[in-house]
Amino acid sequence: MRITFVLPHAGLAGGVRVVAVLASRLQQRGHRLQVISTPPPDMPLRWKLRMLLTGRGWPAPPRAGEPSHFDGVDVPHRVLERWRPVTDADVPDADVVVATWWETAEWVAALSASKGAKVHFIQHDERMMYGPDQAHLQARSDATWRLPMYKIVSSAWLADLARQRCPRMPVSIVHNGVDMSRFHAPLRGRQARPTVGLLYSTVPFKGCDISLKALERAARKVPDLHVVAFGARPVDPALPLPPGSDFTCQPAQDAIRHIYARCDVWLCGSRGEGFHLPPLEAMACRCPVVSTRVGGPMDIIQDGVNGFLVPVEDVDALADRLVRVLSLSPAQWQRMSDAAHATALRCTWDQAAERVEQALQAAVAHNLQAR
Incomplete structure (x- = not known):
């Protein structure tokens, strides 16, 4: 098939990494790929003023050539000359064209039929x-769910939303x-010092504030608790990590597995996720996961087997499950660690690429039937 992916700015966001991996795997399976993205948009003036007034300074303008998950990926990738909607003139004729973000769904919906069957990949x-x-x-984003486009989603929760909002598609x-060649760890026991890991972010829905409150409460019962974290931006003084935490900003991809492998339990306190890769990557590095009931974690965590699930924003429950994992006997922790690793072994990118391939073929067939 001839497949075009349309992205907004192809930076270091997790969703971009997913598209980069899938595009590469689809190309390896013999398909002809084209990726089209925009440079980063400039920030609206009111956002700049808000940052200035809240003490975060005037933001730097977007720069060309910033790091991207497509760096080193051998897939044709065209970056537009400036931020603007993608139009027919930018997109080759193909069998299928895939929007990867709500705004790109608006653009793809307006493309000519010759650009291919229209698919909305929702993460x-x-x-x-x-x-x-x-x-x-929010309203524009919500409206794109109802566009007459075949939907590919990354979790059962998103599938439920898609069926509610656009039952006819x-x-x-x-x-x-x-990637088990990148995320792995040898058979291991617990750390000498109880260690919890998390992804640091100031984005509200990521729930880092919830995670930090849970860590504070867990530390009352585990006084020598240690925290390791990584994130895409430096730690914000308004949302500090616990004293003595180890934090890495924008770690190299090959270094992230060492962060996971230093942890006895991985913590996700998110308010909402489509899939969320870090819990699965942590499992690949033999780390049990304690998470709120969001997207991907609901699909991969078996409560009490490879981790624990708790209600969203339930700080006490998060803290309780952290303490439970950290209080397991060595043999009990090993069983949970082994179960987490076994879960990751069942979730390969080759399987994901095969399922995307099948979904794109189904989208082409559906498009032909609808004509």
Whole structure:
């Protein structure tokens, strides 16, 4: 098949990494790929003023050539000359064209039929990206669910949302995979010092504030608790990590597995996720996961087997499950670690690419029937 992926700015976001991996695997399976993305948009003036007034300084303008998950990926990738909607003139004729973000779904919906069957690859309920003062963007994002486009989603939760909002369009679930050649750890026991890991972010829906409150409460029962974390941006003084934490900003991809492998338990306190790769990557490195009931974790965590699930925003429950994992006997922790690793072994990128391939073929067939 001739397949075009349309992205917004192809930076270091987790969703971009998913598209980069899948595009590469699809090309390896013999398909002709084209990726089209925009440079980063400039920040609206009101956001710049908000950052200045809250003491975070005037933001730097977007720069060309910033790091991307497509760096080193051998897939044709065209970056537009400036941020603007993708149009027919930018997109080759193909069998299928895939939108990867709500705004790109608006663009893809407007393309000519010759550009291919239209698919919306949904990795999150993107309304959650916006605050209450951005209701117009929430509304536009919500409207794209109802566009007459075949849906591919990354979790059962997203599939439920898709069926509720656009029941007439087919939906395929494709869970993310994990690269076991990159994320792995030898058979191991617990750390000498109880250690919890997390992804640090100031994005509200990521729930880092919830995770930090849970860590504070867990530390009352595990006084020598140690925290390791990584993130895409430096730690914000308004949302500090516990004293003595080890934090790495933008670690190299090959270094992340060593962070996971230093942990006895991985913590996710998110308010909402489509899939969320870090818990699965942590499992690949033999780390049990304690998570809120969001997207991917609900699909891969068996409560009490390879980790624990708790209600969203339930700080006490998160803290309790952290303490439970950290209080397991060596043999009990080993069983949970082994179960986490076994879960990751069942989630490969080759399987994900095969399922995306099947979904794209189904989208082409559905498009032909609808004509």
